[in-house]
Amino acid sequence: MIEKMWDSPLMYRIEVPLPDNPLRYLNSYVVCGSDRWLVIDTGFNREECREALFSGLSQLQVDLARTDLFLTHLHADHTGLVGDFAGQGCQVYMNGDDYQYLVDSALDGRTWKYTEQLFMKEGMPPEDIEKQFSNQARKFSPDPSFSIHPVGDGDVVTLAGVDFQVIHTPGHTKGLSCLWLPKEGLLVSSDHVLFDITPNIQRWQNLPDALACYLHSLDKVRDLPARLVLPGHRKASSALKERVDAIKAHHANRLQELWQAAKDHPGATAFELAPHLTWSMRGKKWPEFPPTQKWFAMGETLSHVEYLLHHGRLEQEEKNGLYIYYAI
Numbered sequence: 001m002i003e004k005m006w007d008s009p010l011m012y013r014i015e016v017p018l019p020d021n022p023l024r025y026l027n028s029y030v031v032c033g034s035d036r037w038l039v040i041d042t043g044f045n046r047e048e049c050r051e052a053l054f055s056g057l058s059q060l061q062v063d064l065a066r067t068d069l070f071l072t073h074l075h076a077d078h079t080g081l082v083g084d085f086a087g088q089g090c091q092v093y094m095n096g097d098d099y100q101y102l103v104d105s106a107l108d109g110r111t112w113k114y115t116e117q118l119f120m121k122e123g124m125p126p127e128d129i130e131k132q133f134s135n136q137a138r139k140f141s142p143d144p145s146f147s148i149h150p151v152g153d154g155d156v157v158t159l160a161g162v163d164f165q166v167i168h169t170p171g172h173t174k175g176l177s178c179l180w181l182p183k184e185g186l187l188v189s190s191d192h193v194l195f196d197i198t199p200n201i202q203r204w205q206n207l208p209d210a211l212a213c214y215l216h217s218l219d220k221v222r223d224l225p226a227r228l229v230l231p232g233h234r235k236a237s238s239a240l241k242e243r244v245d246a247i248k249a250h251h252a253n254r255l256q257e258l259w260q261a262a263k264d265h266p267g268a269t270a271f272e273l274a275p276h277l278t279w280s281m282r283g284k285k286w287p288e289f290p291p292t293q294k295w296f297a298m299g300e301t302l303s304h305v306e307y308l309l310h311h312g313r314l315e316q317e318e319k320n321g322l323y324i325y326y327a328i
């Protein structure tokens with residue numbers, strides 16, 4: 001499905017399906033300049049995504065030989081098909097930290113091992129961790145043999161003849177980069193601000209207190225005079241400020257729930273605290289969560305645990321090789 005999003009610059013959204021994934025689809029945005037094109041994000045490295053993206057590009061008569069690719073962040077649902085573009089000689093633009101993390105994950109899986117060991121230490125049973133060995137992010141990850149033009153906060157990059165401002169918004173990943181067109185009031189928000197779902201905030205090895213960084217990055221975009229915000233998933237909206245405030249309130253509630261759970265269950269692990277938080281999983285209770293959702297929920301819980309530790313509201317101890325927590 002192709003939808004026109006903006007007239008000048010001419011911009012379309014190609015809906016790239018993400019089968020068996022609660023995100024449902026990825027929004028790949030295409031900017032059509034007078035003699036060059038820009039594609040923003042790609043979908044997973046799997047046939048269903050490849051077919052949808054490239055048939056959309058061909059309908060829009062995009063010439064790949066004159067196309068650049070901007071990757072907003074490292075996640076495989078945004079970067080999976082980068083090899084198809086790089087192989088055609090397209091130039092790839094991306095934050096350098098996210099690029100390095102993506103390459104490290106692909107080369108020897110060390111970033112996955114770090115997370116597995118951390119989750120184990122935080123009380124997640126090994127059988128739940130093993131169920132993740134074939135998750136979509138691993139199975140459909142990109143071929144890492146591509147190079148990039150690194151982008152950073154405040155850079156202006158001219159792509160498809162349009163001057164985009166890069167806004168670095170660490171949190172969802174360390175290197176997530178939004179694109180901003182001040183004159184038009186157009187923000188490509190990727191997974192920094194989503195409207196129908198709440199962006200997932202994990203615990204990251206390369207980004208201490210990711211949740212605090214994320215909340216700070218929300219403030220960075222909150223007051224932009226945006227006329228339209230183009231998110232990485234689901235629907236676009238113009239209600240940026242309202243959405244940022246709602247996401248911040250969501251995390252404030254979740255932090256309070258976590259603190260209360262730790263107070264009610266002193267000496268619990270993060271894995272034992274997670275079921276006491278409110279999760280919107282279509283009415284499912286914690287034991288019925290699909291393995292991938294349990295994995296994301298665990299990561300999300302840990303980013304909140306880390307925040308409370310940094311802010312002096314939780315205390316961590318080690319017992320029988322596991323971390324346990326007490327509310328302060």
Ligand SMILES: [Zn+2]
Pocket residue numbers: 073075172191
């Ligand atoms: Zn993402």
